[in-house]
Amino acid sequence: MAGAESRTFRAVRMGWVDLMALWxxxxxxxxxxGFLAVLTxxxxxxxxxxxxxxxxxxxxGAVDDFLVDAPDTLGEEDLLAAVTRGRGRDPWVSRTEAHRxxxxxxxxLAAAARVTRDPDDLADALADLLRATVTHTASEPAGPTAGxxxxxxxIPDPGGGVVRVTRDGPPFTPAEYARAHALADLAAxxxxxSGVRWRVALPSGDEIEVRPAGADDAEGIAAMYARCTRxxxxxxxxxxxxVVRIAPPPGAxxxxxxxxxxxxxxxxxxxxxxxxxxxxxxxDAAQRRGVGTTLARRLVEIxxxxxxxxxxxxxxxxxxxxxxxxxxxxxxTVRTYERPIITLSGRxxxxxxxxxxxxxxxxxx
Numbered sequence: 001m002a003g004a005e006s007r008t009f010r011a012v013r014m015g016w017v018d019l020m021a022l023w024x025x026x027x028x029x030x031x032x033x034g035f036l037a038v039l040t041x042x043x044x045x046x047x048x049x050x051x052x053x054x055x056x057x058x059x060x061g062a063v064d065d066f067l068v069d070a071p072d073t074l075g076e077e078d079l080l081a082a083v084t085r086g087r088g089r090d091p092w093v094s095r096t097e098a099h100r101x102x103x104x105x106x107x108x109l110a111a112a113a114r115v116t117r118d119p120d121d122l123a124d125a126l127a128d129l130l131r132a133t134v135t136h137t138a139s140e141p142a143g144p145t146a147g148x149x150x151x152x153x154x155i156p157d158p159g160g161g162v163v164r165v166t167r168d169g170p171p172f173t174p175a176e177y178a179r180a181h182a183l184a185d186l187a188a189x190x191x192x193x194s195g196v197r198w199r200v201a202l203p204s205g206d207e208i209e210v211r212p213a214g215a216d217d218a219e220g221i222a223a224m225y226a227r228c229t230r231x232x233x234x235x236x237x238x239x240x241x242x243v244v245r246i247a248p249p250p251g252a253x254x255x256x257x258x259x260x261x262x263x264x265x266x267x268x269x270x271x272x273x274x275x276x277x278x279x280x281x282x283x284d285a286a287q288r289r290g291v292g293t294t295l296a297r298r299l300v301e302i303x304x305x306x307x308x309x310x311x312x313x314x315x316x317x318x319x320x321x322x323x324x325x326x327x328x329x330x331x332x333t334v335r336t337y338e339r340p341i342i343t344l345s346g347r348x349x350x351x352x353x354x355x356x357x358x359x360x361x362x363x364x365x
Contacts, residue, residue, distance in 0.1 A: 022051075024096045025066040025079060026170045027088030031057070035087060036064060042086030046078065047071050054104055056173035061089070063173050067096070092170040111183055116248055117215065119158060119187035126180055132167035148177040155181050158188035189249050198298065202290040206258070210298055213253040213266065218244045220263035221255065224283050235319040236281045238340075252302050256282075256291050265291045269299040269311075276303035276311045276348075280322065292325045300329055304348045313344045 025043075029035045040050060049069040056063040070079060076093055083091040102110075111125040123134040136157055146155055146162075153165035153172055165172070165180060197211040213221070225233065225242040233242050247253045247268045256265035264286040268279045278299045282292045296313075303311050311331070315322045317340045327333060331346030 021070045021072050021074070022096045022098065023068050023070055023079060023093055025068055025083060025091070025093050026063060027083045027086075027091045028058070028061045028063050029086075029088055031062040036062070039064065039083065039086035039088050042082050042088075043068065043079075046074060046082045048074070048079070048082065052103055056175045058173055063170075064088075090170075094169075108179055108183075112186055115183060115187040116190055119191040122158065122184060122187040123163065125183060126163065126165055129183070130165060130167065130172070130176055130180065132165050132172075135164045135166075137162050137164050146181070148172055148174065153177050153180050155184045156188075158184065158191045186249060193249070193252055200294050202294065204289045206289060208264070208291060208294070209257045209261075210254055210295060211257070213246050213255045215246060217253075217255055217263065218246060220261075221266050224263045224266065224281075227285070228281070228283050232281070232284055235316040235322070238316060250306055252299075254295055254298055254302075256286075256295050258286065265295050267295045267299050269303050271303070271306060271308060274307065274309040276306070276308035278303070278311055278313045278326075280313075280325070287321065292322070293328050296325055297329060300331070300346075300348070308348055311346050311348055313346075315342045315344065316340055317342050 027039065029039055036055075043050065043066075047070070050066055051069055052067045054065040056065065079093045080091050083093070107129055111129040114121050114125045123136065126132065127134045130153075132153075147153075151166070151171045153163075153176075155163050155165070157163045163184065193212045197209060199207060199209055201207050221244045222242075225244070228236075228242075237243070245253070245268065247270050251268065251270040253266060253268045255263045258264045265280070265282040267281070270277050278296060280292055280296055280299070282295070300311055313322070313326045315326070317337075323342065323344065326344045326346070329346065331348070333344045333346045336343040336345065
């Protein structure tokens with residue numbers, strides 16, 4: 001395979017790709033030692049170069065999905081015959097294009113990035129990822145709402161109804177269904193977050209709006225940084241340059257807006273397994289008005305809703321205001337010192353006397 005990858009790279013770099021006869025080949029083989037080798041040997045006898053291979057585990061055997069470079073003299077029937085001689089069952093072949101040299105994990109990540117930017121792109125992202133036809137149908141009580149049956153994928157549409165995914169061939173595998181479902185789950189989460197807005201009355205009597213941040217808010221956050229004093233930025237960024245970061249799902253970045261939609265605070269929650277980390281900055285003119293506490297409380301709620309058990313917040317040892325903000329959240333916090341950094345860790349979910357898991361406010365999680 002190393003030689004195949006090297007050959008592919010040279011072809012792309014030197015502009016030879018258009019001269020290559022690229023094919024997708026799929027077949028089911030017995031999931032036993034040596035059977036994949038028999039299939040690849042049969043292809044090699046016809047001078048078929050395997051560029052990439054992906055294996056899907058199914059109940060009927062291992063479904064092997066190849067991207068191959070075949071001599072121009074070979075046609076569809078030749079490739080089907082080579083697969084059959086190699087003990088491949090239910091063979092399927094199709095000509096493909098150079099852009100399919102991208103490996104499946106990269107394609108899946110690109111699809112995820114696409115629905116993160118716009119969850120309404122779910123149908124088109126699924127169509128490109130699975131090379132399929134995607135339609136939307138209303139959910140009927142007697143019809144499927146999720147699953148893979150009779151060669152058709154059904155998954156819930158975040159906007160309501162059911163997404164129906166079909167293609168002429170090859171049949172979908174359980175792994176492809178899992179990818180489709182995961183992509184739909186991501187789109188649903190992004191849709192939920194992007195639609196959430198809170199109007200909050202502050203103790204000062206002012207009112208702010210808190211909502212999830214998107215890529216379009218980067219400029220507003222940068223402008224807020226520019227209005228902050230050097231002292232505030234030093235405490236937040238520990239002397240380094242201020243960096244605008246919009247956390248991708250499952251994390252989230254929230255902004256607090258005042259007046260005519262001006263960003264006056266921004267906070268981020270990110271996840272590492274069952275632990276979450278919260279970061280927060282309020283511009284100088286909006287401090288000591290409850291903005292930071294309001295934003296921090298929403299971030300912790302997001303962490304709790306996502307199933308986090310512990311939330312951490314890192315503060316400069318001189319940033320007493322941020323420490324007070326975290327302690328106002330009502331969590332039992334533990335301080336850890338690594339000067340000049342203080343880490344405050346609060347447990348979101350703890351077992352009560354009965355052994356049940358209790359979340360924020362003492363309610364069953």
